Amino acid sequence: LRLTRPDLDALPNYVPGRSPADLARELGLPEAIKLASNEVPYGPLPGVVEAVAGAAAGVHRYPDMGALALREALSERYGVHVDQIATGCGSVALAEHLVRTTCLPGDEFLYAWRSFEAYPIIAATSGATSVRVPNDAGHGHDLAAMAAAVTDRTRLIVVCNPNNPTGTSVRRAELDRFLDTVGEDVLVVIDEAYREFVTDPDVPDGLTYLDRPNVVVLRTLSKAWGLAGLRIGFLVAQPAVAAAIRKVVTPFSSNMAAQAGALAALAQEDEVRRRCALVVTERDRVTEALRKLVPDVPDSQANFVWLPLGDRAVDFGKACEARGVIVRPFAGDGVRVTIGTPAENDAFLAAAETALA
């Protein structure tokens, strides 16, 4: 008996970071440290818990399907029209909606590899054909090769900036050239899940490209804004593109608690900036320390760092776990480590030193 699509059998599962409670139990430790999912370690922003609790009183009703209050707040914050915004159940859901909105079966969805591991999964489940363009020797997007890989079947391209999991980023001049070469017939998504951690002034804000009709900027409230568990992300695009996405979004998938939590978080921008600055200071410290062990750690503009360990990646991940630190190995390629609190980072660096000794 076969009730589901046969092609799904070969599809990998999206693998979330391991639970620290699980690992602590296994190791018999009071707690383990999770540096595996690019979360910010400082807890919910002030006011978020109260806002979510307040929203709970209304949960017998459906939420505002258009998330209008949230879109208005985002519109004001980012200087774009509410019609240009769509919200979704995390930016990963919006990425899936973008594939479904642009690609018919056999159409091509082009992205760099390695990049965010959800891209190949959403391509496959949406019937699009994945075209992966290998990163360059510095572990960053090879935009010239990506432009050269565009065909008349290419309907969607993602530029992940900064790139998950390598932390690398593309500069304004390169992105300008890329967009000029690709032209305006293909939708180009700039996935900026980690934008708030960018400190290099040459790394452009995707929102400055919205005068191009084919550019979409994807953002999330999961990382710098500390709402990973509420599942809320948004995109900014031309009104026609945003309207198409709002049609494709699963009805009511920006839930009531998420909308309320996001509004409360957006009121805490000063605190977000303060937290991001702490993360950036630690990112630079951790990078410098790691380079004594692994010289070719690339510069990161995100809240994680990449260790290009190749075949040693999985063993390194296991060695860190044995010391109570959960990181994210990608077999045969490298290990991504989220920046935590200074104490968490110290524990990781001690584990890394032993693992690589």
Ligand code: PMP
């Ligand atoms: N894009 C990138 C590049 C990411 O790294 C992530 C999270 N790992 C997402 C999108 C999705 O984030 P969320 O669904 O939590 O908004």
